[in-house]
Amino acid sequence: MEKPSIDIQYVADLARISLNEEEKKMFGEQFASILGYIEKLKEVKIDDVVLKGEEEGFKNNLREDLPQDGLATEDVLRNAPHHANNLFIVPKIIE
Amino acid sequence: MEYEAIIGLEVHVQLKTQTKLFCGCPIEYGALPNSRVCPICLGLPGALPSPNKQAIILTIQTGLMLGSEIAPRGKFDRKNYFYPDMPKNYQISQYDQPLCKGGAVQLYPLAFPKDAQKDPQAQSRKKIRLVRIHLEEDVGKSFHFGDYSGIDFNRAGTPLMEIVSEADIRSPEEAFAYLTALRQILRYGNVSDCDMEKGQLRCDVNVSVKPIGEEKWGTKCEIKNLNSISAVRKALKYEIQRQIHILELGGEISQETLRWDDLKGQTFPMRTKEYAHDYRYFPDPDLLTILTEGELIEEAQKRIPELPEEKKQRLSQHYGLTEYQASVLASDPQLADFFEKAAAQSANKVSVANFLINDYLAVASESETAIPIPPEYFSELSNLVDQGKLHMKQAKEIVKLMVTEKKSPTLIVQEKGLAQITSLDTLDAICKEAIEANPKSVADYRSGKTAAINAIKGYVMKKTKGQANPKIVHELLEKKLHELG
Amino acid sequence: MNLFEYTISELRRLLVRKELSPTELTEALFSRIAEVEPKINAYNYINHERAIERAKTVNVDLPLGGIPIAIKDNINVRAEPCRCASKILEGYLSPYNATVIEKLIKAGAILVGRTNMDEFAMGSSTENSATGLTKNPWDLQRVPGGSSGGSAAAVASHEAFCALGSDTGGSIRQPASFCGCVGLKPTYGRVSRYGLTAFASSLDQIGPLTKTVEDAALLLEVISGFDPNDNTSEKMPVPRFSELLETLSLKNMVLGVPKEYFIEGIDGEVREAINKAIAHFESLGAKIEEVSLPHTPYAVATYYILATAEASANLARFDGIRYGRRSKHYEDLLDYYGKTRDEGFGSEVKRRILLGTYVLSSGYYDAYYLRALKVKEKIKQDFSSVFKKCQALLTPTSPFCAFRIGEKSNDPLQMYLADIFTIAVNLAGICGLSIPCGQSTEGLPIGLQIIGPAWKEEVILALGHLYQKSTGWKPPIPPLEKT
Ligand SMILES: [Mg+2]
Numbered sequence A: 001m002e003k004p005s006i007d008i009q010y011v012a013d014l015a016r017i018s019l020n021e022e023e024k025k026m027f028g029e030q031f032a033s034i035l036g037y038i039e040k041l042k043e044v045k046i047d048d049v050v051l052k053g054e055e056e057g058f059k060n061n062l063r064e065d066l067p068q069d070g071l072a073t074e075d076v077l078r079n080a081p082h083h084a085n086n087l088f089i090v091p092k093i094i095e
Numbered sequence B: 001m002e003y004e005a006i007i008g009l010e011v012h013v014q015l016k017t018q019t020k021l022f023c024g025c026p027i028e029y030g031a032l033p034n035s036r037v038c039p040i041c042l043g044l045p046g047a048l049p050s051p052n053k054q055a056i057i058l059t060i061q062t063g064l065m066l067g068s069e070i071a072p073r074g075k076f077d078r079k080n081y082f083y084p085d086m087p088k089n090y091q092i093s094q095y096d097q098p099l100c101k102g103g104a105v106q107l108y109p110l111a112f113p114k115d116a117q118k119d120p121q122a123q124s125r126k127k128i129r130l131v132r133i134h135l136e137e138d139v140g141k142s143f144h145f146g147d148y149s150g151i152d153f154n155r156a157g158t159p160l161m162e163i164v165s166e167a168d169i170r171s172p173e174e175a176f177a178y179l180t181a182l183r184q185i186l187r188y189g190n191v192s193d194c195d196m197e198k199g200q201l202r203c204d205v206n207v208s209v210k211p212i213g214e215e216k217w218g219t220k221c222e223i224k225n226l227n228s229i230s231a232v233r234k235a236l237k238y239e240i241q242r243q244i245h246i247l248e249l250g251g252e253i254s255q256e257t258l259r260w261d262d263l264k265g266q267t268f269p270m271r272t273k274e275y276a277h278d279y280r281y282f283p284d285p286d287l288l289t290i291l292t293e294g295e296l297i298e299e300a301q302k303r304i305p306e307l308p309e310e311k312k313q314r315l316s317q318h319y320g321l322t323e324y325q326a327s328v329l330a331s332d333p334q335l336a337d338f339f340e341k342a343a344a345q346s347a348n349k350v351s352v353a354n355f356l357i358n359d360y361l362a363v364a365s366e367s368e369t370a371i372p373i374p375p376e377y378f379s380e381l382s383n384l385v386d387q388g389k390l391h392m393k394q395a396k397e398i399v400k401l402m403v404t405e406k407k408s409p410t411l412i413v414q415e416k417g418l419a420q421i422t423s424l425d426t427l428d429a430i431c432k433e434a435i436e437a438n439p440k441s442v443a444d445y446r447s448g449k450t451a452a453i454n455a456i457k458g459y460v461m462k463k464t465k466g467q468a469n470p471k472i473v474h475e476l477l478e479k480k481l482h483e484l485g
Numbered sequence C: 001m002n003l004f005e006y007t008i009s010e011l012r013r014l015l016v017r018k019e020l021s022p023t024e025l026t027e028a029l030f031s032r033i034a035e036v037e038p039k040i041n042a043y044n045y046i047n048h049e050r051a052i053e054r055a056k057t058v059n060v061d062l063p064l065g066g067i068p069i070a071i072k073d074n075i076n077v078r079a080e081p082c083r084c085a086s087k088i089l090e091g092y093l094s095p096y097n098a099t100v101i102e103k104l105i106k107a108g109a110i111l112v113g114r115t116n117m118d119e120f121a122m123g124s125s126t127e128n129s130a131t132g133l134t135k136n137p138w139d140l141q142r143v144p145g146g147s148s149g150g151s152a153a154a155v156a157s158h159e160a161f162c163a164l165g166s167d168t169g170g171s172i173r174q175p176a177s178f179c180g181c182v183g184l185k186p187t188y189g190r191v192s193r194y195g196l197t198a199f200a201s202s203l204d205q206i207g208p209l210t211k212t213v214e215d216a217a218l219l220l221e222v223i224s225g226f227d228p229n230d231n232t233s234e235k236m237p238v239p240r241f242s243e244l245l246e247t248l249s250l251k252n253m254v255l256g257v258p259k260e261y262f263i264e265g266i267d268g269e270v271r272e273a274i275n276k277a278i279a280h281f282e283s284l285g286a287k288i289e290e291v292s293l294p295h296t297p298y299a300v301a302t303y304y305i306l307a308t309a310e311a312s313a314n315l316a317r318f319d320g321i322r323y324g325r326r327s328k329h330y331e332d333l334l335d336y337y338g339k340t341r342d343e344g345f346g347s348e349v350k351r352r353i354l355l356g357t358y359v360l361s362s363g364y365y366d367a368y369y370l371r372a373l374k375v376k377e378k379i380k381q382d383f384s385s386v387f388k389k390c391q392a393l394l395t396p397t398s399p400f401c402a403f404r405i406g407e408k409s410n411d412p413l414q415m416y417l418a419d420i421f422t423i424a425v426n427l428a429g430i431c432g433l434s435i436p437c438g439q440s441t442e443g444l445p446i447g448l449q450i451i452g453p454a455w456k457e458e459v460i461l462a463l464g465h466l467y468q469k470s471t472g473w474k475p476p477i478p479p480l481e482k483t
């Protein structure tokens, strides 16, 4: 069976993970074997499956539009690697 | 060669809910940065979304008002992309099962910009079809400083309705009319205030041009994040000309995402590094499907108000207004409500309508959503005129003062001493003086030139700084002149 | 008998009768931790002071009044770290409590500390931890299983009376089996996930790890129930599990033995121990029937598509903007994301994020994700049809006993296959219990998995309890030696 190939660089860019060459090579090889294994799902006959999305007797579970207290500002900012004037600071966003 | 434009709009409308789409944080414009956030809208590890029933009902209601088909099942999906203003780095949106499909917005003449209301396109009552309406969460707000940016997540998670039109729009004026008509319905339904200064109605525009008669559409460009109806018109005007200009020079349009600079009056390509738009949509496993049939649709149905056309008919019949007056008032449900409240307490309903349309609206700014004074001011004003305590010219001045100074007309009249002089004793004395001071005009009058009375009247008005009631003065003078024999 | 050896039920009696104070109990546990922890490394964080403060004031009449409990490092506790054994959450202090934590506090439990795990619950050995690996109390050169390896090792070595873990593909049951304790994966929707750092939202469930089935029932009772903050939690009544333990009659009970779970490659001693356990149930009066779950061979592949796809989105929020560790060297925003996430995540986490990103990427959705959703449906149907004729299923929890540290860490696919018997339960959304059922000749615990239909935890708990009672189960004290 032909081994599926995967464009590691494209996927890593989408996932926002910088990979070095070594990692790219390693993941590339591992994915080939994992995806090869996953290929076996093609054996399963699935034409008769209808994905309904809910169980019998399902009822909506929705929230009423009533305000609740949020977090205190100190709790909001405590974990931020960088904040100033109550804002989370990030490298310049270019539009 | 003649060109035509093909335009489609994606409108994001902030729904009128108290809390965010997936958490109980209150929606509050202008609060201290990051003071209206919780683990959910801040995307903390472990936090889960909990959908707001009201937001779903409002979306269904919008669909019903616009004639969309309501999906029996609503489903939320994750749209994956990284952006600093997006807490989870995915947006909860709806992909293949939007709450509403189809529907249309009908254009009407008054929805067009004032300078285009006489054009044939404004008279055509065209329908702009909709592709879909779906519900999604808003992102935070970014502020840009030197070499860094700052993020406020107060807005993150605010419910937005995305209304996607077919590419049925053919001119910037039609785009303007579409947005105006859409806003009218949303405000009618109390679905959104559509306050553009607060970013409650934002718009992405797709536009391409092609020579008239050509089948194939041109390459389209997208102008992102326009935040006023007039900016949409201006940006489209500019962009259409830009594209035509390129084609006329034999060039090619490159597919681009653009940004509108309102100050420079130009579109610019966005500088964002072009990344593949591979959003990897998949059903959000944290959220169950929503069954719209039953409670939700029934509730949405209950909230559908009297729509613009019905309101117009009723206003004109019940208050004796002209069709023009009724349609101006009906163009905005808040304005119509305001009028009805003011008219209820005034003797002359038509004069209330005239003050509102000719005097108030003429000076109100486009972005103003609510009239900043109570309706009683207009009833008072119209009653003052009706009782002869003010004359029309003064009343018109008072409308401006009412709005700028937020004072009742009675108070303004008192403060400025503007009330008309109606006291017969006072006027009698002044008229007597006037007759004595204008022997020539009196002689003319008596010789049959009755128009000479106006000169004598002018003297009275000048003497009273215009405050004398002209009707009473006229009668007094006539009487006195006749008495002279 | 040392205090640390007691079960929750035994301690409850002592506490209520005031023969023991919560403070004494908590201190006794901390001295056991001080003694054993250096060998095991089950905990990522211990809050001695806070636990003692709480012990002083806790009401012992509450359902878990005065009982110390250990919490897996991926469940949020206010003002405590919630590191998920990751570098990217270094220094993070959670500002809120998970729903299960609120429930535990209301029930009078005393939170002791946070247990080690595979980073973001991704793994089957607790080797993928940024805080160092945890050792199996039965053989310090072996893994405790994972991802809730810290919780299982802590309970097995009596460093905890009970613990919470999370189970996405076997992460409670498999380590319970490796360490010789009891682990329960409740029905999907039984326990609120609010505050559990998500790995795969459609599969994750929090559940108890305990010394006995009786204790698991007690703990499940406290943490279960509908939660408006978790849209996927269900409005199902919560039975009094602990009171239903003795009510079971095996007389009309049919227990299924799925033939696909006795495959080639299953360890001989494991097979033997499971067969013995099955025979034991038969001797107690149950009818044993071979059944078939034909889609079992596809469970692992299905799981690795669905779980990684969901994980790729769930872990996107770790970007070092609002919280967590941020890379120090970057050129611009894009570089900043890439480096922060490259430096912050371990290999296994990166591997799964990348795999999940790939299966969802343009052009592959139908071939992978949609297909996997449909196979998942088939697996679900397999179970519903066998549960028409039997009340529960008996299988091994794992095809083998605890493996050596490093033995599988270089071959992800082999590691994934360690979960071959536990994954289908998560895909079907049903419940499963692992209980000790013997030892290998090397002295390593073997786990029996009892699988029940959705919302039938009382059945599998009663079966497990019956097994432990009828075999005279006493939680053993592991040697804590290298072998
Ligand atoms: Mg959108």
Ligand SMILES: [Zn+2]
Binding pocket: A070, B020, B023, B024, B025, B036, B037, B038, B039, B040, B041, B042, B157
């Ligand atoms: Zn919030």
